[in-house]
Amino acid sequence: MENLLKAKIKQAVEVLYNCSVAEELIQIQETRKDFSGDFTLVVFPLLRFSKNTPENTGETIGSYIVDKFPAISGFNVIKGFLNLEISNLWWKEYFTDLAGSKSLFEKCRVEKPETILVEYSSPNTNKPLHLGHIRNNLLGYSLYRILSVCGHSVIKTNIVNDRGIHICKSMIAWQRFGNGETPQSTGIKGDHLVGKYYVIFEREYRLQAAVLVQQGMDVAKAKNEAPLMAETREMLLKWEAGDPEVYNLWKMMNSWVYAGFDETYDKLGVDFDKIYYESDTYKLGKEIVLTALENNVLYKNADSSIWADLTSDGLDQKLLLRSDGTAVYMTQDLGTAVDRYREYKFDKNIYVVGNEQNYHFQVLRTILKRMGYDWAEGLIHFSYGMVELPEGRMKSREGTIVDADDLISEMQETARDVSLELGKLADFSDVEKEEIFRKIGLGALKYYILKVDPRKNMTFNPAESIDFNGNTGPFIQYTYARIKSVFRKAEQLGIKEEINSLSEAKVGVKEIEIVKLLRRFPETVSASAAGYSPALIANYCYELAREYNQFYHDFSILGETDQSIRNFRLILSRVTSEVIYNGMWLLGIEMPERM
C-alpha cells in the first residue's frame, strides 16, 4: 500500500507542479491514533515544488489522490500532514488475502539470503550459568529464529571457554580440598559443584595473599606469589604441554559441567548446531599469531611475548602470546574466527556478547584485517547491555549473583501459585498442569527479558518479573488462551469459518483497527532482523494482545446475530491467535492452549 501511495503521490506532484520528485522526499507513515486516517504524507519536503503553504499543498495533493485512487475514501489536512483514509473495503480485501495466506513470514523473506553464524551463550566451565547468561541465550536463540524466517541460513554456535587459567583454579581447589567429591557422590549438579571449588579457590587464595601482605610483601607481588596462584600457573603450562594427569582431571571436571549446562539449556529451550571448544581453537590461534609475526604484522618483545601494535588505529598494544608461550583469550578468538570461516565461508558471524567487550571485538576485527582476512568485515558484535538488580550490579563477592537454575524454578513456582489460586485448571492431570506452569513461568521470564531493547542495560526486578498482569508474557499467553477457548465453544456450537464472504461483512472500526495492526507483523519481523532486536516483536505482540482484548471485551463473537459479522470476527480471532503464536515463537516463548 505504501508503495502504491508513493507512486500516486509522485505522479500527483509531477502532474500538479510539473516536477519529478526523488523517492526519499515522499514520506509515508501510518497515521497516529489521535488523528483520523490510515496513512499520512508529510508534506513539508514537497513545499519546494508546490511553492505554497503546507495546508494548500496538502489539500491539492489530497484532492488529486482521492480523485484518481478509488481505495482512498477521503483525506484531511492538519498542519503539514496529509492524512489519507483507506476505504473499509480495501482493508477487508486485504484481510481476506491475509486469512488465506499460507505463511505469515512470506513477506519477511530477504532477496539475498546469507549464511550467518550466531554465537551465543559462551560459558566458562568454572561456574554455573547466571542471569546474564539467560539474557544472552534468549537473545541469541531468538535472533536465530528471526533471521531464519527471513530466509537466511543460520548456524547456532556456542564457544565454550574450557581452558585457561580460570579453569585451572577450580581444578587446583578440587585437588586440594575436594576429597574426591563428584556430582554422583554429592547429588550436586555438575556445574554447581565445579563452581563451588572456584569459589573455594578464590577464598583460599585471598587468604594466602593476605598472609604474605601481613609479612610485609606489597599487594601486587603477594597476589603473584601466593602458592595457590603459582600452582595454577604451573598447571596451565602442564595442561598446554599435554600432561596426562592434568588432562584427565580437566576432562572429568568438564564433563560434569557439560552435563549441568545441558540441563539448563534444555530448560531454557535453547540448543546449538555446532559447539566450539577453546581447547581446540587456541592452537590454531597460536599458529596464526606466529605466522603473522613472520609477516611482520606483529612484534616480539625482549621477554619473547608477542604483541600487536594498534596505536595507528587509535587502539592500544595488545598481547597475543605470553612470555611463557601460552595463549590468551584474544589468541583463541582469532583461531576460532579463522576456523569458522574455513568451515562455513559465512557472510556474517554474529557474536552475542555483552557490551563490556566492545573494545575486545574492535581489536579482534582490526587484528584480523591486518592479517589480511577481508571477511573480518562480516564479524558483528551484537553488543547487549548488562542485567542489573535494583541494588546495582550482580557481584559474586557479595553473593548477589542470580543463578539461572534457581531463577527458572522460582518462576515456575510462582506460576504454580498464581494458577492454583485462580483455580481454572481443575480438570487437568498433575502432569498437564506442571506443563502449563512451566510454559507460564518461562514465558514470564523470557518476555520480561526480551521486551527491552537489547542494547540497553536493564534492571531485573524480581518482584516485577513475577507479575503476570499488564505488559507481560502471561498477559499475551492469556489472550491466546482466551481465543482458543472461543474456538472450542464455536466447535461445540457447530460454527465454521467462511473465508469467501469476508469483504461483505459490515464490521466496525475496531475490527479494522486490528486488521491494521495485523498488517504490521511482517514488517516488524523484518525490522527486528535488520536491527537485531527481538524487543520490537515482543512489544508488537503486546500491542496486538491489548488491542484484541479491548475488542474481545466490547464485542461478542459467537453471540453476534449477523452471520457475516460473526464470521469475520471469528476469522479475525483466528488470524490474531496465529500472529501472536508465531510472534512469541520467534522469542522462544510457548503458548498454552489453556491456563
Added chain:
RNA sequence: GGACCUGUAGCUUAAUUGGAUAGAGCAUCUGGCUACGGACCAGAAGGUUGGGGGUUCGAGUCCCUCCAGGUUCACCA
C-alpha cells in the same frame, strides 16, 4: 587520563530512525461481569525527555558544552 556507552512519569520502559498533543505497564485512586475466560476492560492522576546552547519548517532522536552514572584501556576471560 584516553576511548566508548547511557540518562524519558515514583519504578520498569516505548516512540515507525528527524515528524503532529512523548505512548504503555507497575504502584496509587475511581468505576465495570446474567457474556466467548476478571491473569480482563474503562477512567483519573503522574513529563521542562539530566542542564544549557546550536542546526532545522519540525529535535527525546543530529552537533557542541557542562552534569551524573556505567564500561573499557591486564602476561584475566
